[in-house]
Amino acid sequence: MPNDEVLIRPGRPDDIPELMAIFNHYIENTNARFTTQLLSLESCRAWFEGYGAGRYRLLVAHDGARLLGAAYSSRYRPSAAFDTTVETSIYLHPDRRRGGTGTRLYSALISLLQDEDVHLAVAGVAQPNEASNALHRKLGFEEVGTFRDYARKRGLWISSTWFQRLVNAG
Numbered sequence: 001m002p003n004d005e006v007l008i009r010p011g012r013p014d015d016i017p018e019l020m021a022i023f024n025h026y027i028e029n030t031n032a033r034f035t036t037q038l039l040s041l042e043s044c045r046a047w048f049e050g051y052g053a054g055r056y057r058l059l060v061a062h063d064g065a066r067l068l069g070a071a072y073s074s075r076y077r078p079s080a081a082f083d084t085t086v087e088t089s090i091y092l093h094p095d096r097r098r099g100g101t102g103t104r105l106y107s108a109l110i111s112l113l114q115d116e117d118v119h120l121a122v123a124g125v126a127q128p129n130e131a132s133n134a135l136h137r138k139l140g141f142e143e144v145g146t147f148r149d150y151a152r153k154r155g156l157w158i159s160s161t162w163f164q165r166l167v168n169a170g
Contacts, residue, residue, distance in 0.1 A: 006101055008108045011058035018067035020044040022091050031126040031158045034151050055086050055116050061105045068096045071109040084119040102135055118167045124160045141165040
C-alpha cells in the first residue's frame with residue numbers, strides 16, 4: 001500500500017492488542033526495548049492509560065487493515081524540573097521499516113508537541129541501530145552522547161545513544 005494511504009491518528013483502546021504484539025516483537029528479538037518481560041494485555045492497557053492530550057501523546061499509523069507502528073512522548077523524569085522535557089519513542093511493525101511510515105509518524109508526533117508546553121524531546125536508541133539513528137538525525141535530533149554497556153539483556157551488554165531536539169524555544 002502506498003505510504004500516502006497510511007492514516008496517522010491518536011491511539012485508541014482497540015489498538016492495544018496490536019501495540020502489544022509490536023512491542024513484544026522488539027522485546028523478544030531485539031535490544032530496542034530494554035524490558036525483558038513480555039507485555040500482557042493488562043500491562044499494555046495500564047501503559048496506554050498514560051497517554052492522551054497534552055505533552056504525553058500516543059500516535060499510531062494504520063493502513064485500514066492493521067497497525068503499522070506507534071510513536072509516543074512520555075514523562076522523562078518525575079521531578080517537576082523536567083516537566084517540559086519529554087522522552088520520545090517509535091516502534092514500527094517489522095515489515096514496515098524503511099518505507100517512510102516512521103518519518104511521517106514521528107514528524108506528526110513532533111508537530112503535536114510544538115503546540116504544547118514542551119521545550120525538549122530526548123530519545124535513547126539502543127545500539128547498534130543505524131536506521132533509528134538516521135531517523136532521529138533526519139528529524140532534527142542531535143546526538144548528545146552514548147552510555148556504553150549500561151544495560152544487560154539476554155546476557156549481552158547494551159549501549160544507548162541519546163539524542164535531543166529542541167521543540168519550543170520559550
